[in-house]
Amino acid sequence: MxxxxxxxxxxxxxxxxxxxxxxxxxxxxxxxxxxxxxxxxVGPAQIASAQAQAQQDYQRSLEQFQRDQAACQAAQGTAQASNWPPGCEGMIEPTAEDFQTQWYMPPTxxxxxxxxxxxxxxxxxxxxxxxxxxxxxxxxxxxxxxxxxxxxxxxxxxxxxxxxxxxxxxxxxxxxxxxxxxxxxxxxxxxxxxxxxxxxxxxxxxxxxxxxxxxxxxxxxxxxxxxxxxxxxxxxxxxxxxxxxxxxxxxxxxxxxxxxxxxxxxxxxxxxxxxxxxxxxxxxxxxxxxxxxxxxxxxxxxxxxxxxxxxxxxxxxxxxxxxxxxxxxxxxxxxx
Known part of the structure; x- marks a missing residue:
């Protein structure tokens, strides 16, 4: 050998x-x-589910913004006004682009x-x-x-x-x-x-x-x-x-x-x-x-x-x- x-x-x-x-x-x-x-x-079902979830989160955030905006306006002139931006300015309204579909896609x-x-x-x-x-x-x-x-x-x-x-x-x-x-x-x-x-x-x-x-x-x-x-x-x-x-x-x-x-x-x-x-x-x-x-x-x-x-x-x-x-x-x- x-x-x-x-x-x-x-x-x-x-x-x-x-x-x-x-x-x-x-x-x-x-x-x-x-x-x-x-x-x-990932197929059509997963894409549709991600789109639906993105839309739901967008609607939920939009509704929360509207509630916060109404609360801010109601607090003006009261002691609670300090909890909000002055004059309710600077509050950021969510947009649909802030909730992109790919963020909700499952890992592939x-x-x-x-x-x-x-x-x-x-x-x-x-x-x-x-x-x-x-x-x-x-x-x-x-x-x-x-x-x-x-x-x-x-x-x-x-x-x-x-x-x-x-x-x-x-x-x-x-x-x-x-x-x-x-x-x-x-x-x-x-x-x-x-x-x-x-x-x-x-x-x-x-x-x-x-x-x-x-x-x-x-x-x-x-x-x-x-x-x-x-x-x-x-x-x-x-x-x-x-x-x-x-x-x-x-x-x-x-x-x-x-x-x-x-x-x-x-x-x-x-x-x-x-x-x-x-x-x-x-x-x-x-x-x-x-x-x-x-x-x-x-x-x-x-x-x-x-x-x-x-x-x-x-x-x-x-x-x-x-x-x-x-x-x-x-x-x-x-x-x-």
Whole structure:
């Protein structure tokens, strides 16, 4: 049996891997079930009901306005006049436009509008699993002494570590492709039964496919980073500890410090906004403490747009640095 086949078998047979994959499958099933039962297909009956409810609320508000107006006029010249605007001026009469029909429509799953959020959900969950499984896959080998035993009959250090990483990334690539295909088909059926897919065009399908490819890249990088950090520390806890520290320091600590210091575009220093920019193609951050004046638009806040190529560059840099460092330390450090 080749080294790659042995590592793939070791990865897929681990109880840790199976439990995490079962857990993420159950979570995704719960999300899909929730979307199915909380949405419904909109037809003429639902539209008519929403229109009737909007009209009822409009009539009710109009009647209340008329009562308030009459009470205000009757209170003029009495002690109760202070409870109303002076001279009953400024009282706002409701209009039919204030009660729009779409506000009374039941939730419905529009595939083109709502499915991108489901793609992001899938990518985030699989990336988390890839990170943890990747860290455990190599971290357990170091902490148990399995890495040293393996190197007795496969003394090529970089080849051993590289093969382990390749087995991990190929496994999660295949897993993500399968999950994405099933996820897309499942939500397409939900849209057919509980919403609409009529707005899907060839361009919309291409956009969904590209978004899923970016999700795949996120999963692969997360798995490689977890693997690399655990290899650097030679223990699973190294990867998890660094992650927890990064969340505490960079998300809560750094975010609070930047907000108190009034740093412009403070959100750009936080990790989640870059993940959103990667998945959604771009994120626009506005600084409401500044004014970008123009004769046409007046005073508008300064803005900074983070795009997916910018986020992709950061992902690529993290991948190269972490994996490169783990390979370098594997080659240069003693294996004990």
């Amino acid at each position: 080749s080294l790659y086949s042995a590592e793939t078998r070791r990865l897929t047979k681990r109880r840790f891997t199976k439990l995490f994959l079962l857990g993420v499958t159950l979570i995704l099933a719960a999300v899909a079930a929730g979307m199915f039962f909380t949405n419904e297909k 799953f529009d595939f083109r509008e709502n499915f991108p959020d489901m793609v992001t959900t899938l990518a985030a969950l699989l990336a988390m699993v890839a990170f943890i499984v990747g860290a455990s896959f190599v971290g357990a080998e170091w902490s148990s002494g399995g890495m040293m035993n393996l190197l007795l009959w496969r003394p090529q250090r970089l080849r051993v570590l590289g093969t382990k990483l390749a087995a991990l990334l190929v496994f999660f690539t295949a897993l993500t492709v399968v999950f994405s295909a099933v996820w897309t088909g499942l939500f397409y059926l939900i849209a057919q039964a509980r919403g609409s897919s009529e707005s899907m065009t060839s361009g919309a399908w291409q956009s969904i496919a590209l978004m899923e490819l970016r999700g795949l890249a996120l999963v692969v990088v997360a798995g490689a980073v977890g693997f690399g950090l655990a290899s650097l520390g030679r223990h699973t806890a190294m990867a998890l500890g660094v992650t927890i520290g990064a969340v505490i320091v960079f998300q809560f600590g750094l975010g609070t410090v930047l907000a108190l210091a009034g740093v412009k575009f403070a959100e750009a220093y936080l990790i989640p906004v870059w993940m959103i920019a990667w998945m959604s193609k771009e994120v626009k951050i506005e600084d409401y403490n500044s004014c970008d004046f123009s004769s046409a638009g007046g005073c508008v806040p300064d803005s900074l747009t983070l795009t997916w190529p910018m986020a992709g560059g950061i992902l690529a840099a993290v991948f190269v640095v972490i994996v490169g460092a783990s390979m370098w330390t594997m080659r240069s450090r003693d294996v004990t």
